[in-house]
Amino acid sequence: MDQLNQREQQDFQRIVEGKQMKDFMRLYSNLVERCFNDCVNDFTSASLTSKENTCVLKCSEKFLKHSERVGQRFQEQNALLTQQMRR
Amino acid sequence: MSFLGFGGAPAQPSEAKIAAAEAELDLVTDMFNRLVDNCHQKCISKSYNEGDVNKNESLCIDRCVSKYFEVNVKVGENMQKLGSSGAFGGR
Numbered sequence: 001m002d003q004l005n006q007r008e009q010q011d012f013q014r015i016v017e018g019k020q021m022k023d024f025m026r027l028y029s030n031l032v033e034r035c036f037n038d039c040v041n042d043f044t045s046a047s048l049t050s051k052e053n054t055c056v057l058k059c060s061e062k063f064l065k066h067s068e069r070v071g072q073r074f075q076e077q078n079a080l081l082t083q084q085m086r087r
Numbered sequence: 088m089s090f091l092g093f094g095g096a097p098a099q100p101s102e103a104k105i106a107a108a109e110a111e112l113d114l115v116t117d118m119f120n121r122l123v124d125n126c127h128q129k130c131i132s133k134s135y136n137e138g139d140v141n142k143n144e145s146l147c148i149d150r151c152v153s154k155y156f157e158v159n160v161k162v163g164e165n166m167q168k169l170g171s172s173g174a175f176g177g178r
Contacts, residue, residue, distance in 0.1 A: 004108065008101050012108050023116065038133050061138035066131055066148065069140060070123050073152035078115075081156065 027067075035059035118159075126151035 004012055039055035040048070048056065099107075130147035131140070140148070169175055 058135040058138040
């Protein structure tokens with residue numbers, strides 16, 4: 001990528017921050033949808049059963065850990081790819 | 088940066104450089120998000136017996152990411168090959 005000068009970097013940084021916020025909201029609503037669909041199927045009560053409750057907690061914890069691991073591997077693979085392209 | 092015509096691309100205006108950086112960021116973010124979704128779908132058991140990613144799932148995730156990248160490269164190469172052969176409207 002082209003080098004950005006200091007001013008351009010500041011502008012870009014602001015864009016990145018805006019995107020991070022949006023990305024976080026997206027992650028949040030996706031996770032709600034995912035764990036709701038995977039854990040909640042019984043509508044005989046209006047609040048979560050204890051089973052659904054633990055399922056939701058594990059679902060969200062697991063997803064975040066999954067995402068973290070994918071992130072690590074993603075970085076490694078990306079670095080590898082860049083290295084190969086430079087050669 | 089071009090200096091005396093060396094270094095390839097001519098000097099771009101700031102907006103173009105920032106837009107290019109933004110497009111690249113969007114591309115990488117999009118690929119990452121797809122990767123997370125697809126490998127979750129293929130590797131993570133929906134029974135949620137534990138909050139941790141277990142050993143089998145971890146192994147599956149590692150291989151899933153690796154293969155996703157491999158497919159990415161393969162499809163790119165193949166598109167290039169098919170494209171240059173003129174099989175698809177000469178593009």
